[in-house]
Amino acid sequence: MRVVPTLMCMAIVSGPVVADEVGITKDIMSVTVPTTNGTVEIMRDQDTDARLAEPWLQTSRPCPSFCIQPMVPAPGVTPIGELEVLEFLTSATAVLVDGRVRPQYEEGTIPGAISVPYTEAADRLGEFGCEIDFDGWICEGDLPDVVLFCNGAWCGQSPTAARRMIEAGYPAEKIYYYRGGMQSWNMLGLTVMPGTS
Template sequence: MRCALLAFCVVTLASQAIADGVGITKDTMSVVVETEEGPIEIIRNQDPDARLGEPWVKTSRPCPNFCIQPMTPAAGVTTIGELEVLDFLKTGSGILVDGRVRTEYEEGTIPGAISVPYTEAADRLGEFGCEIDFDGWICEGDIPNVVLFCNGPWCGQSPSAARRMIEAGFPAENIYYHRGGMQNWNMLGLTVTPGKS
């Protein structure tokens, strides 16, 4: 009888541990997103003792270049957080753009993100529905929403990309800025995948 009771308690505690896993929200344990490589499940790290590794534990970087960025990088741009990024990925209502340099993207990115380094953003508006003409880009009609991110609140790459895109003719109201970027994504223990080379 004691063995049966002990086995019941162990199974009950194990079931409770699974039920009390580290969720994204209280109602969402994971989000499955479609990528070019197939579906990827985004979850939070389930180890409650997990810690950030380098370079995400650094708190101080020299400014310039690593100055704290404003909440909004340009007029008309909407700043969003991780839940909104997940919603964009789930609904397919935006293109998630990693604005960091290619090597950083290849080391690890948010699943479903494409690489458009900030130095190339204004030259690649054709990938976002704009058409080139003699005077530059025409961005009219059914232009998709673009979600830009880089390394975090101290990273100027995606804010620079946003400003360059707007100057080149991309509508500011179609740009969303994930200010927390990879710093917050990693801090929250969310899934990171290598960017394709």
């Protein structure tokens, strides 16, 4: 009987533990990434009562156009998840590409992402180290890994961008596809920021 009151006093004396409880992993609370506007700390929303907002609540969209996308949008492309996206963001050898149309990017994107709408992907390979040639693009040498994403598993914008980039000459093995996209990113409560030029 005496043990219980002693333990209760110890708990009251020590006070509440103030710490973030919603981590990215059990060992990683946040990741700091460079963006065009300075560094941004990506972390999960610490409000354990937080809920998704529109449009991320919607589960069913008409197919076509909103058909479920394959895990691998083109042969040679590697599918990845959130932890790999964060790893790529902290490396100097990768480019995170938001393949959605510009207004969607401007509404909110993953910090560190650049806007390359899927309709422009094949025309902007010069931004990824390719050289223009009379017949198209020459994509050789030390090219960056390109991580593509869009709105989620039902969004065809980044898979289309991947296919167009490959057709234009970008090596498929240098392309990574974050299929979960903004829907999964938002579902996990990860940091989102407005996209900028």
